[in-house]
Amino acid sequence: MNAADAxxxxxxxxxxxxxxxxxxxLDALLARxxxxxxxxxxxxxxxxxxxxxxxxxxxxNNTLIYILEHPSREAATxxxxxxxxxxxxxxxxxxxxxxxxxxxxxxxxxxxxxSFSPHxx
Numbered sequence: 001m002n003a004a005d006a007x008x009x010x011x012x013x014x015x016x017x018x019x020x021x022x023x024x025x026l027d028a029l030l031a032r033x034x035x036x037x038x039x040x041x042x043x044x045x046x047x048x049x050x051x052x053x054x055x056x057x058x059x060x061n062n063t064l065i066y067i068l069e070h071p072s073r074e075a076a077t078x079x080x081x082x083x084x085x086x087x088x089x090x091x092x093x094x095x096x097x098x099x100x101x102x103x104x105x106x107x108x109x110x111x112x113x114x115s116f117s118p119h120x121x
Contacts, residue, residue, distance in 0.1 A: 047070075
């Protein structure tokens with residue numbers, strides 16, 4: 001069994017992230033995640049559970065929602081620091097934002113599974 005298949009421990013945290021894309025930039029943001037960001041996440045022990053786009057008219061053209069799994073809250077902080085310092089990420093971000101920022105703002109919430117939650121993996 002590899003680390004990705006291991007059951008979550010009691011210190012595991014899940015991070016709900018909601019990206020509010022800049023006007024007209026959702027497709028570019030989705031492409032950046034599809035082509036680059038998810039791979040860079042994996043390099044920094046950030047396991048993506050799933051990605052969603054809303055179907056409601058008010059959010060479907062500018063919102064990306066996803067959940068990351070981290071071994072602990074402390075690991076999440078270290079993972080994000082390593083990700084933000086990653087030279088490949090810096091290049092990808094700069095290239096993808098040559099015509100303006102892709103993200104207006106991000107909402108982030110850390111969560112713990114309840115005792116009655118179904119297993120995610």
